[in-house]
Amino acid sequence: SLSVMNADSDQDGDLFPDRDEYLFGTDPTDSASFFDLDAVVVLLSDLEYIITFTSHPSRVYEIRVSDTLAPNSWADSGLGMFSPSGGTLTVKSLFFPPSTVRKFFHVQAFKPLQVP
Numbered sequence: 001s002l003s004v005m006n007a008d009s010d011q012d013g014d015l016f017p018d019r020d021e022y023l024f025g026t027d028p029t030d031s032a033s034f035f036d037l038d039a040v041v042v043l044l045s046d047l048e049y050i051i052t053f054t055s056h057p058s059r060v061y062e063i064r065v066s067d068t069l070a071p072n073s074w075a076d077s078g079l080g081m082f083s084p085s086g087g088t089l090t091v092k093s094l095f096f097p098p099s100t101v102r103k104f105f106h107v108q109a110f111k112p113l114q115v116p
Contacts, residue, residue, distance in 0.1 A: 025056025050091060060084075063092060065104065
C-alpha cells in the first residue's frame with residue numbers, strides 16, 4: 001500500500017528499492033519484475049559494446065560510461081536520452097576508440113514529463 005511504501009522500502013523483497021522500481025517502470029510489489037542489465041557483449045575487433053537491458057515503453061533511458069568506478073567519472077555515452085526499443089528489451093551499440101578497452105556502464109531510466 002502507498003502508506004508503507006517509500007523511496008527506501010522494498011515491498012517485494014527483491015533488493016531493489018521501490019523508488020528505483022518506480023523509475024524503471026517495474027512493479028514494486030512483484031519480485032519477478034525488476035530492471036536487468038541483461039548482457040554487455042564486447043566485440044574487440046571493432047571495439048563495439050552491445051548493451052541489452054530490460055526496458056519499459058513509458059520511460060526514456062540514458063547510458064553513462066566511465067573508465068573507472070570513481071565518483072564523478074561518469075559521462076554520457078554519446079547516445080543522449082533515447083526511447084526504448086519495442087518489446088521488453090532494448091539493445092544499443094556503442095563504439096569507442098581502440099586505446100580504451102575497459103569500460104563501465106550505467107543505465108539510468110527517466111519518466112518523461114506528461115504533456116497535458
